[in-house]
Amino acid sequence: MILSSLCVAYAGLLALALAMDRHHEQVFARRPSARTSRLLGWAGWLGLTLSLPPTVTAWGWAIGIPAWLGLLTVAAAALVLLLPHAPRAALRLGPAALLCAPFPALLG
Amino acid sequence: MKDGFRQSMAWLHSWSGLLLGWLLFAVFLTGTIAYFRQEVTVWMQPELHGSIPDAGTAERAVERMSQLAPDAAQWTIALPGERSPAVSVSWRPADAKPNDRAALKRATLDAGTGAVLEPRETAGGNFLYRFHFELYGMPREIARWIVGIATMAMLVAIVSGIITHRRIFKDLFTFRPEKAALRSWMDGHVAAAVLALPFHLMITYSGLLLFMTMLMPWAVDLAYDGNRQAYFAESGFRRAPPPPRPAPQAAPLTPVAPLLAEADRRWADRGGVGSLTVTNPGRANATIELRPAESDSIGRGAATERLLFDGVTGRAQEVPAADPQPAAMATGNYLMGLHLARFAGPGMRWLFFVSGVAGTVMVGSGLIFWVVKRRSQRGRADTWGNGPEPFGHRLADRLNIGVVAGLPLAVAAYFWANRLLPAGLGERAGWEIEVFFLAWAAALLHAPLRPSRRGWAEQLWAGAALFALLPVLNLATAPGHLGNSLPAGNWLLAGFDLTALAVGLLLGFAARKVGRNAFAGKTVPAPVLPAGAVVEEPT
Amino acid sequence: MTTLPSRLRFGPDGLRRLDVASRSLAGIVGGYALAAVAAMFLALALPMPRAEAVYTATMMSFAIHAGAFVWAFSVRTRRVWPGLLGPTLLLGGGTWLLHGLQSGAPS
Known part of the structure; x- marks a missing residue:
């Protein structure tokens, strides 16, 4: 459960970062169009929202919310460290994380 | 502007x-390590590393306690789990005063054999934990x-x-x-x-x-005329459980295995049974209380779920419900619970x-x-x-x-x-x-x-x-x-x-x-x- | 009297040092005094059972101290002390009144 949430949170944060000019350039070496930027922003917020339910179903609200915030910290830290050093890897990790997200939930 | x-x-x-x-920086660093203070302490006591829990650990520990402290008023047995491989036990001698923590006797048992272990003397992770809010060597x-x-x-x-x-x-x-x-x-x-x-x-x-009562005692002292104990009692903190009163008639303790099996089923997603407290062991009014390894409530002072059994018949008893906390205390306890x-x-x-x-x-x-x-x-x-x-x-x-x-x-x-x-x-x-x-x-x-x-x-x-x-x-x-x-x-x-x-x-x-x-x-x-x-x- | 930053700059300006010292004192001592008095006042004034009112008031007092501290560094010099002492005295008076009323009233 915790891993599902982490994967979705990472993908969401990545989309949010790519919606910003500075980080879009870091990865694609060009600025995003206004439309792309807006879509990425929505996708990002959707990802963040979707990363909450797994923690809450696993732990309840009282522990689920702090756990979710902690997972966001971990996912964002990974993204922040990857973006300047390996922007391509940061990008590829996004879809990979989304693909992996359902498995921990199915396992337990 | x-x-x-x-x-x-x-x-x-x-x-x-x-x-x-x-x-x-020092407070943050040592406090961060203190999240793993039990694990640090275990690493620092290699004498415990050979202790390997098995299905009979809890029963063995109870049996060992009946040899170590047959006349004690209460036994507390912390079972091994993800944070410790050995069994930590403590007991309150029958003649000790009810709230005297210093009177508690402690020992560490091997989870596989029940033998009393003699780990090296160390403050372990506890030193780093204490340092992060009490520093060292000063009042x-x-x-x-x-x-x-x-x-x-x-x-x-x-x-x-x-x-x-x-x-x-x-x-x-x-x-x-x-x-x-x-x-x-x-x-x-x-x-x-x-x-x-x-x-x-x-x-x-x-x-x-x-530290709120120490740092900002003024509201308490004004509203309670300086009687902080009255405040603590009224706000539901530090309510000591009634002291054990051993019944005069002796009675053998019920086998714990069935009780543990029931609790483990119930708490399968919470790490199973974390600890047992046996009150008045060997007496007619003995009780056995079980708590899960992982709590589902954060708040300090909030009642964790527990199971209570009659220590002679093994019949389940009703757990007295904890008073609900008022919103203010619940909020404060939630935050402090997260901290700890x-x-x-x-x-x-x-x-x-x-x-x-x-x-x-x-x-x-x-x-x-x-x-x-x-x-x-x-x-x-x-x-x-x-x-x-x-x-x-x-x-x-x-x-x-x-x-x-x-x-x-x-x-x-x-x-x-x-x-x-x-x-x-x-x-x-x-x-x-x-x-x-x-x-x-x-x-x-x-x-x-x-x-x-x-x-x-x-x-x-x-x-x-x-x-x-x-x-x-x-x-x-x-x-x-x-x-x-x-x-x-x-x-x-x-x-x-x-x-x-x-x-x-x-x-x-x-x-x-x-x-x-x-x-x-x-x-x-x-x-x-x-x-x-x-x-x-x-x- | 201009805004704070020009006075906070490093330099041989003695007045600036005095200003910083005064604000620091106001933030630390004045802020604590305000928080303490506010806690006492709220403990008596909040419409809750006594223990809850005391707990809530004490819990809030730390935010009040931090807020007062930051405030002492954000306003013009001449407003710092009056701005902290005024509410402190006011709340102190209110506390005195409430305490007199509550301990005088037969309950």
């Missing part, structure tokens, strides 16, 4: 952060006030820092290690602060709440640990940034202050070395002392702590004797070596080394060794960067800033 406001906030942020920053109340004042400075630094930085979401993912020193330190500081901001706010405010994280299972515990590391990095990078910024203000592209430097900047830099690089070194030295001091040494726990402070004092003395860059590099290398070699030390001095712990899936011990190795590698990475002068910025000289300018990049 607007910029003036932000500049004074920047000023407040840098000074409230700097003056208590060294203490805050407890004074130390708590000092830490409380530092915590308030932290809160002021967080609020003024948020106002100063303003563009929190815009810069959320920004880290530019390739840029000039000034900018990359700034990025690192902001990232560590912002990415774990909810944690930092929670840990700081709840830190104040944990006693409820946390392994996954949550790691999240708290990582957030604590972020806090430590935030304070450390802030301290370093203070010096780096002043060096660049003096128009030097070189970060190391090799030329003439004002005494205050020099002092801050050398304190940074002795604390930011020196304290990890001292923590590592503490772990080394644990294994190198003879196991039977008298006052052994005290000697381990002595080594910690000697190593730290050496680091603080070493720093002013060396040029800045060399001082950083040497202490970081020393810390890196001490941490990275801890798994080797463990291999040489204890059976629970990686070669055994990994194949056995013993994540408690393997986790300590692997974390030490990772910390060593990180410190080594930092030392190498310092050695290559990478932090000074390669080609881009640090911008020369007017005094008092707010560091911020134009958008």
Whole structure:
């Protein structure tokens, strides 16, 4: 459960970062169009929202919310460290994380 | 006008952060390790590493207790779990006063055999835990006030820092290690602060709440005419359970296995049974109380779910319902419960640990940034202050070395002392702590004797070596080394060794960067800033 | 009297040092005094059972202290002390009144 949430949170944060000019350039070496930027922003917020339910179903609200915030910290830290050093890897990790997200939930 | 406001906030942020920053760094670092204080203590007691729990552990422990303390008023048996391989037991002699904690007798049992173990004397993770809010070697109340004042400075630094930085979401993912020193330190500081901001706010405010009656006694003393005990009683804290009253008739204790089986089924997702409390063992009115390993409620003082059984018939009894907490106490207890994280299972515990590391990095990078910024203000592209430097900047830099690089070194030295001091040494726990402070004092003395860059590099290398070699030390001095712990899936011990190795590698990475002068910025000289300018990049 | 930052700059300006010292004192001592008095006042004034009111008031007092501290560094020099002492005295008077009323009233 915790891993599902982490994967979705990472993908969401990545989309949010790519919606910003500075980080879009870091990865694609060009600025995003206004439309792309807006879509990425929505996708990002959707990802963040979707990363909450797994923690809450696993732990309840009282522990689920702090756990979710902690997972966001971990996912964002990974993204922040990857973006300047390996922007391509940061990008590829996004879809990979989304693909992996359902498995921990199915396992337990 | 607007910029003036932000500049004074920047000023407040840098000074409230700097003056208590060294203490805050120590509090954050030791507090972060304290999230794993049980695990640290287990690592520091190799005599426990051979203890392997099995299905009969709990029964064996109960049987052993009936030999060790047949006449005790109460037994408490903490079963092994993910945080400890051995059984910790304590008992209250029949003649002890009800609330006298000092009268409790303690022992550690081997989970596989039930034998009483004699682990080496050590303060273990508890020393680091206590240090993070009571320091060491000074009256407890004074130390708590000092830490409380530092915590308030932290809160002021967080609020003024948020106002100063303003563009929190815009810069959320920004880290530019390739840029000039000034900018990359700034990025690192902001990232560590912002990415774990909810944690930092929670840990700081709840830190104040944990001392609230000491720091802010005025409301209590006014409303209760100075009678704090009346306040504690009325607000539902420290309500002592009624003392055990053993019945005169003896009666054999019911077999615990069926009770444990029922509880384990019920708490399958909570790590099963964590502890048993047997009250009036061997008497007609004996009771057995079971608690789960992982609590589902965070709040301090909140009632955890438990099961109560008649100790003679084994019949389930009704658990008296805890009074619901009023909203105010529930809120405060929730925050303090998060701070202490006693409820946390392994996954949550790691999240708290990582957030604590972020806090430590935030304070450390802030301290370093203070010096780096002043060096660049003096128009030097070189970060190391090799030329003439004002005494205050020099002092801050050398304190940074002795604390930011020196304290990890001292923590590592503490772990080394644990294994190198003879196991039977008298006052052994005290000697381990002595080594910690000697190593730290050496680091603080070493720093002013060396040029800045060399001082950083040497202490970081020393810390890196001490941490990275801890798994080797463990291999040489204890059976629970990686070669055994990994194949056995013993994540408690393997986790300590692997974390030490990772910390060593990180410190080594930092030392190498310092050695290559990478932090000074390669080609881009640090911008020369007017005094008092707010560091911020134009958008 | 201009805004704060020009006074906070490093320099040989003695007045600036005095200003910073005064604000720091106001933030530390004045802020604590305000928080303490506010806690006492709220403990008596909040419409809750006594223990809850005391708990809530004490819990809030730390935010009040931090807020007052930051405030002391954000306004013009001449407003710092009056701005902290005024509410402190006012709340102190209110506390005195409430305490007199509550301990005088037969309950």
